[in-house]
Structure formats: structure tokens, C-alpha cells
Amino acid sequence: MARSRPIEPPATPLSGGELSLRVRRASDLDAIVAASHDPESRRWLDDEPMDDEARRTSLARADAAWASGRAAPLVIADATTDEPVGIINLQFRDDAVATVAYSVFPGHRGRGVAPRAVRLLVGWALAELRLREVVLEADEGNTASIRVAEKCGFHRVGSRTEPGGHGVPRTVVVFGFGGPGPAPA
Template identity: 35%
Template structure:
């Protein structure tokens, strides 16, 4: 992928998931999700997030024109209900990073793993990326399971590399996939 080339909006789907660009009307669901204590801990948003802030959040994630990210609402294809989020971000050259969260009712059902796999395949095939990194707090054991199940091998520990929702810097595990991985 060329630097600074806009990423075109796409929808990705499986029989169980529809990944689509964010819409402003998703704001109320986003607000509820980001207020969930577990989501807020591992995916901190602006303090005091309100509905107007959630609308701004969805607008920013829906704008892929800079070519540096592609963010998807993860939904149930039959009902349209929001089940999570997955974002390919820090796209630069042929590399990027991936992040995700799920709403409480979707946890433990493989939603995050399936969404990460789907976006990873798209990023390697359609965007021509070669390497995608996935980082999560060491204490976030569920995210480590997602990384493993989505085929992202563990590469190491980044010491106090990110400030999370509790305001503290946490060690993170670094996982990564290459386009050449099976």
C-alpha cells in the first residue's frame, strides 16, 4: 500500500458477522460500550464522554480518507446489533496495527477473534500489508487469547508501553502476523 492513499470503505462479512464502516447513528451504542468498565479499562476514551463525544468518535472512525486507518463496527448481520469494534490503524507503508473490543453480551463467543481474522485477511489481500502488530496489556488475558486464536504469535513484552484507563502505564504483549504466515 502506498503511504497517504485513502482507504476505500468496504464491508466484510461472514455468516455470523458484518463488519461495516461506523455511522453517526451508532453513537448511543458506542457510548454504552465505552462506558462498560472492562472496555473503558483496556480501551480508554476521552474522560466524560457523552453522546456528542460518541458522535465525534464515530465520525472520526468513519473517515478513512487519510489512509492511516480503517475502523469497523462489528455487528450481527441478522439484527444489525453492535457487538464490537475492530480497527486497523497506524497504517504506514506495508505495516499496520490492529485493535478491537466487544460489548459485554458478545464476550466469550469468538466475535473478536473472527473480526480480527476477517480484517487481517482483508488487509493482507486488499491493502497489500506485510506485517500487522497487535498489542494488549499483559493483564488483559482475554485479548491474549484473541491474539493467539487469530494467528498472531507472541513476539515479546513492551515494558510500560501504554497508559490505560486506570491512568497507569502497563506492560504490553506484542503479537504480530506477516502476510507470509499460514
């Protein structure tokens, strides 16, 4: 069952220390498009790299995701410069459960961006959207994403095998963080 109502983007950016989470802007698109072609990002993502059409429709698709209640796409930005350093998204399974997905842009990896962004988003999702659970899924070989889940207080709930690229199966590790309660530590 899909989410049954639209989601209002945060009126002001979600702030936490050196990072903020905010809605997408046209000025973010160069960085988002470039990151969609990054080989390390491509290794873990199912989405195709953005072409000219995807770039042209990116903001409208993000707006439609909020309006439909399917997803809550945000940009991870440097709190001082407002430079985009990654993207993060809640993808709703229903009114109570969403999956968090994120990508940190190449020049900003290894600085703790992903755990801080996930904590901010999960805290907002549990407190403001009243979600019961946030799920984080990572390929078993993606040790960086597994560490993010662990650092943020997610607990492993299982794994599954699914088709991977070039017909090679892959194992996805599934983590959960439930509320109500405090945001991830």
C-alpha cells in the same frame, strides 16, 4: 512514517459466518457510546469515554480516518440482525504495517466474536490492502486479548513497559501476523 494514501472502506460488508464488518452508521452510536463507559472496556482502553461532543463528531472522525489513511474503523455487526456487537479498527503505522484494536460490547462477550472479527479484518488487510504485517498489542493482564491473538495465529514478537494509569507502569505484549499468505486460521 504514516500511511501515505487514503483507504477505501469495503464496498460491501466483510462477511464471515455470524458476523460482518461494516462502516459506522448513526444507528450504531448508542451502542458505541454505552460501551465506551463499560468498566471492563475502560480497564483496557486508553481512550476517554465518549461524551456528547465525541458522539456528535464520531461519524465525521471515522470518515476522516479513512480519508487520511490513518485508520480503518469498522463496526462488528451480527450478520443476521445487523446489530452492532463491537468495534474493530486498523491503525496504520505506514503503508505496510497496521495495528488491530477491537472491543466487543458487554452483552456479546464470551461468544468468540473477537477472534472471528480479527480474522476477517486481517484477511482483508493482507489481501486487499496488501499489508505486510498486522500487529496486535495487549496488556499482559488482558488474558482475553492474548487468547484472541493466539487463536488467530499471531506470534509473540516481544513486550514493552509503558506508563499506565495512575503512574503505575504496565507491560504490553506485542504479537505479529505477517503476509503475504493465508488469513489467520
